[in-house]
Amino acid sequence: PRILILGAPGAGKGTQSANITDHFDIEHITTGDALRANKEMDISHLDLEYDTPGEYMDAGELVPDEVVNEIVDEALSQADGFVLDGYPRNLEQASELESMTELDLALMLDVSEDELVHRLTGRRLDPETGDIYHVEYNPPEDDDVEARLVQRDDDTEETVKERLRVYRENTEPVIEHYEEAGLLERVDGEKAPDQVWDDVRETIESAI
Ligand code: AP5
Ligand code: ZN
Numbered sequence: 001p002r003i004l005i006l007g008a009p010g011a012g013k014g015t016q017s018a019n020i021t022d023h024f025d026i027e028h029i030t031t032g033d034a035l036r037a038n039k040e041m042d043i044s045h046l047d048l049e050y051d052t053p054g055e056y057m058d059a060g061e062l063v064p065d066e067v068v069n070e071i072v073d074e075a076l077s078q079a080d081g082f083v084l085d086g087y088p089r090n091l092e093q094a095s096e097l098e099s100m101t102e103l104d105l106a107l108m109l110d111v112s113e114d115e116l117v118h119r120l121t122g123r124r125l126d127p128e129t130g131d132i133y134h135v136e137y138n139p140p141e142d143d144d145v146e147a148r149l150v151q152r153d154d155d156t157e158e159t160v161k162e163r164l165r166v167y168r169e170n171t172e173p174v175i176e177h178y179e180e181a182g183l184l185e186r187v188d189g190e191k192a193p194d195q196v197w198d199d200v201r202e203t204i205e206s207a208i
Helices: 013-024 031-036 053-059 065-077 091-100 113-121 143-148 157-180 193-207
Strands: 002-006 027-030 082-085 105-110 123-125 132-134 184-188
Touching: 002 013, 002 157, 013 027, 013 082, 013 132, 013 193, 027 031, 027 065, 031 053, 031 065, 053 157, 065 082, 065 091, 091 157, 105 157, 105 193, 113 123, 113 157, 157 184, 184 193
Parallel strands: 002 082, 002 105, 027 082, 105 184
Antiparallel strands: 123 132
16 A cells, blocks of 8 residues: 555654554655654755754754655655655645655544644654654653663754644645545544554555
């Protein structure tokens, strides 16, 4: 299947993408992870506001389309089935994506704003495995894992606020776009992770 996963910062896109890729044996294409791995890349030739992706990310702003489009184009050309996470984030990217591939489904995780802030400020990552945890909702069982957990640079309260603003302004129109195209399925993302996964799996199974 070719699946798009949509939702605000902290909605659970990464968490559910891990379930989807395991279960359906497809690729996880995530612009956020790809950009984090290339935070220091020199993009000064574009002559824009900042000279590296990391500066945009730490400010909670979108990295320029030309940088992100190329990452996705390259990744899609190597993937058969995929779950695409973090892209498209504006209407220009959505129209770019249409020229790259077709989709079976756009899956939207619905979560309220208060809950998003709580999830993001409590998120922790395992730098060795990439596994996603939360200090309250999903703490690791292993003490060694707990000791090495890190917080994402953009999960500070101030940057989270800006990310949510950017989402409302740029990405909400993308949700409407897929709704109008008849590709959108909404899942209640506010339930417990396992329940969300049950709903996500069923929604994908009935779409493919
Ligand atoms: P990106 O990495 O895509 O961040 P995001 O969209 O802000 O989303 P997150 O990764 O923060 O949240 P998530 O939905 O994956 O939630 P998660 O599963 O981790 O992008 C980062 C930056 O990169 C952007 O700001 C931008 O600068 C740049 N960028 C990326 N793509 C771009 C693009 N296309 N164009 C331009 N710039 C781009 O879960 C969050 C927390 O909640 C975790 O702690 C988790 O354990 C917990 N949790 C998950 N599900 C549940 C649940 N059901 N109940 C309770 N807790 C839960
Ligand atoms: Zn994510």
